Amino acid sequence: MEEHTRIPYSKYLMVWFALVLFTGVTIMVAGLQVGGWSTFAAIFIAAIKGTLVLFYFMHLRYESGLFKLALTVAMLTLAVIMALTFADVSFR
Amino acid sequence: MYGTSSTLTGTIDNIFLFFLAVSVFFLVLITGLMIYFAVKYRRSKHPEAVQIEGSVTLEVIWTVVPVILVIPMFWFGFAGFRALRDVPEDAMVVQVTGRMWDWSFRYENGKETDKLYVPVHQAVKLVLHSVDVNHSFFIPAFRVKEDVIPGRENYLWFKPRSTGSANVFCAEYCGQSHSYMMTEVVVLEDAEFRVWLEQEEAEEAGPGAVVLMDRVGCLSCHSMDGTYDTGPTFRGLYGSTRTVFRDGSRREVVADEEYLRRAILDPHADQVVDYPPNMPPPVDLSEEEVQELVEYIKSLAGEAGGEGVQ
Amino acid sequence: MTAVAIPHIEEHHDPEGSRFGMWLFLLTEILLFAGIFLLYAVYRYQFPEDFHYGATTLHTLVGAINTIILLTSSLTMVLSIAKLVRGDRKGAVVMLGATIALGLSFLVVKIFEWGDKIGHGLFPGSEELMEHTAGENMFYGLYFGMTGLHALHVIVGLGVLAVMLYRLARKPRMTVRLPAPGNVALSLASGDGRKLWDGTADADVDGVEVSLTYSKNEEMLDKEVTRLENAGLYWHLVDVIWIFLFPFLYLIT
Amino acid sequence: MSHDAPGGVVSYLDAGKGAGFWPWLKSWIFTVDHKRIGILYLVTIMSFFAIGVLLGITMRLELIAPGKTIIGPDTYNSLFTVHGVIMIFLFIIPGLPAIFGNFFLPIQIGARDVFFPRINLLSWYCYVVGAILAVVSLFAGGGAPDTGWTFYVPYAVRTTTNVTVAVFAAFVLGFSSILTGLNFVTTVHRMRTKGMTWFRMPLNVWSLYATAWIQLLATPIIAVTLILVMLERMFNLGLFDPARGGDPILYQHLFWIYSHPAVYIMILPAMGVVSEIIPTFSHKTIFGYRAIAMSSLAIAFLGYLVWGHHMFTSGMGDTSRWIFSLLTFLVAIPSAIKVFNWVATLYKGSVQMEPALLFVFGFIFLFSIGGLTGMMQSALAVNIHVHDTYFIVGHFHYVMFGGTGFGLIAAVLYWFPKMFGRMIPRKPLYIGFGFMFVGFNLLYFTMLILGWQGMPRRYYDYVPEFTTGHVIATVGSWILVAGLLIVAHTVLKAVIKGEPAPADPWGGTTLEWKIPSPPPHENFVELPVIEAGPYHRPGGKTP
Ligand code: HEA
Ligand code: HEA
Ligand code: CUA
């Protein structure tokens, strides 16, 4: 089965541990009540966690550039939708 | 075609004509060349094609020229639009309410009508409200339109240039009688308008309740003569037995005074079978007015046994 | 005209290609949620205070537990694939079973959480909510809409995993029925013609049924791995979406 | 009748024949052959198209005079809704990609099938289920939906008609569209034959590839939007309910985030077809291959940035109105590039006016009118006046029907010999085109004028000023349909009675003309190896 990537179990465990850790961190940061930063921190941490899952659990790291490009295109689409909708909502 | 016009009618027509000219130019160019080539190089006359892969110069030209052309096109549209949105300071404000399916207008002095009367050469700002679904306030003669969205206050403005009258349409689909949701804008001389504004609604004849019903819009859905309409007719309603859904179950109730009151104040409490649940709750009806409506509906009783279930 | 059999489409096995297809599908799922995230962003922008308040009414602990459950299920999922890649079918089945169990517990927690809110009259269109502010109405509408849509994906994911579990756990088995009246002699030969076994059936039969159980060869297992990987990708995506839902609904204050 | 191709290869049409009715039927409805799936789509889509046309004609009949002519307002409102839903979701969005994309995309890149043949069949079943649901919504429960194809809230949440079912139908159809898109992207990436580099792909493939990306990236948004409408109706979610703080304009954003890119799902494949037909019938390589290929991607990308032009009067913020207007003007440029390149291809060609090319000429003319009126609508000042009037109705029939519709007919005429192994007689097609062209312009140009005069759309009844225009339009619709009937009759007759077609009746250069007509199962006996560009002809530069 040469086609399928083999990754040591230990790596998966480490990633899982990091995910749980970040979950704790994000709850703590939310508890700190740091105002506007808390939104930013929550999104930032969620993005790190999401990236970890995408890159390690979902093997994106080991896939060809095409996969990453496709994901980037989708993310860009999302950004465009948000930006242009807010061009309306925030200037009404 | 139009009985009157606004200060911006001409501006917008000119912008349109500019677009029309550009369009005709390109359409004729493209179609002309296409037909010319097809005839000139038809196979019987030109059996061997010359293989031409392309030309960078041409590609650049026909990319850059439209890009440049498009900028003034945008700009004209934008400039005209700014004029349509910048309301002059001295504009007279009229509150417009759209509901399924008619319009009503309220002036600064509290006067309410179902036709829009405005003085000539006076900027008018319309503030648009909806009590139910989306509508759109459209005066073709003035080239203005803005949607009327529940929960929002959109606006538009215009300044009539001559006296006369023109159609007002609802341009956003809003249900069964969308195409009948129209009225008129009447442009009067300034003095004439002022007299009109101070007048009591004398010209609207009929018993007070009928005027009231017309004003608050009941009559756009209910008839008084037994004909079928969006809502049940008022004729013979009082005292008859109605089949309604109450709290999701079907039951028979007698239309007494209490029932009528509830039907008006909380239209969805009793849902008459075979009618859509689209009766809007009343907008600022005073207690006396509700009583007046109920009394009037009572007075229409007994003339027929209700039109029954359609 | 004689019947002509349709030749079988040449099975091309291209794991990278099928993974790419799966990824494309996942992108559409991301954008599906993007639509509702867009609503969230706008309403949050319009009603920041109410969203703050709304978040405090949700139980952070319950949300955190569910987060850990899903994260762990992602781990077992990926371990299941890793085991299958190494040829350990049993280990893969165990891990997959664990993933499904964790997924189910996520749903159970979710049901209790919803039940609690509904018990307090906090659900879209409730009379209780009607008395609250517009922003709170939007918050709870989004809470139920987003977690509901997510739960739906969990359920679909569990379905897919269950199918995979069935495929992996069962012994592959093939049954053929052969009609043959009267006494029957059976013989079994291997693919290259070596005789393996001989026998006769008693007296009167109208046919025989032959069943084979076999273990999968390398190539078949390889295809199972591709399938399991794709199922796993879907499951992880459900996890990724929750990773964003959790802070958006429970934490951001 | 047999289509045995030379060398004893059996055509895809004949495989599985002769074993009785049920096996034959099964060999079709359970097929995973991309060509057969294309034919399945052809039959189903055309049937729904016929229904859509019938509804259109009924509307025109009603509108011939003010007041009630044949039907009441409720019926009329359902008619334009169902006409719109059928034409958009059941006809024009799946139309070209699902029929001709399925049939020719694998052949044109030298593949034996699409990457996921079974998913391909699944996508057809999604289409059928969606279509059945759409039909159910007409008759079940509260009556046919009456919201317009845009399902604007709050009306779509309030009305008692069958909106939920119709919306669910559109949702399922969206699935079908996503699956097709996913299949095409993967196929193009993984299954090009040896030597088929990106810039040796036929332009039709480029168009379908760009389309497939839009299908993937835009369709999920409409899916979630429709889910929300369903939740709103069933569980009173309240996210769009203004009484509870919801914002109906956000619904419009979500709807058009999909539905504007969707108009390019409709037109791009037709542009691909045009880019095939013009080189073939002028015996010439295409002018500006790369420019056309890249403009397809540019349209796909820019198409995502302009949805707000459908909402210029909605009460959207003034800032976003001008942003969207500016962006909309930009999206016209790649279309312009294509049109110029097509015309340039004819220059010094050897042009043979076959019916397919005639319809392409029709396409270019009508699409240009549609596109240019689109430009007028993107100008803010003009849009305010023409929005939601018959001007818009005129615009989109010009682009959708004059563009994609004529493109689709051209595709049928062009590829028919390949698909069915038969030729279509020319003469009736020329006559049919004449009728269609005249009828079309009478019908829809009049609508443009009516719209400018202020006739709002979705109107059951109208003020007497507009009567003349409506009469002309209705008469035009009869002429148009007469032309359509001539064309359809000719085509249908040719399925059975047409002369047998050679492998390459037109002198085409792309791969489908190098295999027998109709193609054998699995297309190629041996996969071809590509050494030149798709439109390369002797005398052209070496690739
Ligand atoms: C096939 C479908 C299709 C296509 C391709 C288009 C193409 C375009 N559309 Fe259209 N449109 C629709 C289908 C389509 N549209 C539909 C269905 C609606 C109504 C929906 C509803 O409300 O129900 C609509 C509505 C619509 C509106 C909203 C109107 C309103 O409701 O107020 C606008 C506004 O900007 C618009 C603009 C455009 C533009 C700028 C293009 C451009 O892409 C056109 C580009 C093409 C050209 C410009 C022509 C070719 C070029 C030349 C001839 C060269 C010369 C050109 C230049 C110098 C620039 N369209
Ligand atoms: C592809 C899309 C498409 C097509 C083809 C048509 C075709 C027709 N449309 Fe269309 N129409 C829409 C899409 C389309 N429509 C949409 C989206 C709306 C908006 C709905 C809404 O408001 O919600 C609309 C709305 C609409 C209205 C406005 C209703 C209103 O606002 O009140 C009217 C009014 O007359 C109308 C009329 C017609 C007529 C008479 C036809 C036809 O009947 C004309 C006759 C058709 C032909 C002659 C077909 C030509 C033949 C082919 C293309 C294929 C031939 C193939 C082979 C032979 C193999 N339509
Ligand atoms: Cu009100 Cu249409």
Ligand SMILES: [Cu+2]
């Ligand atoms: Cu658009």
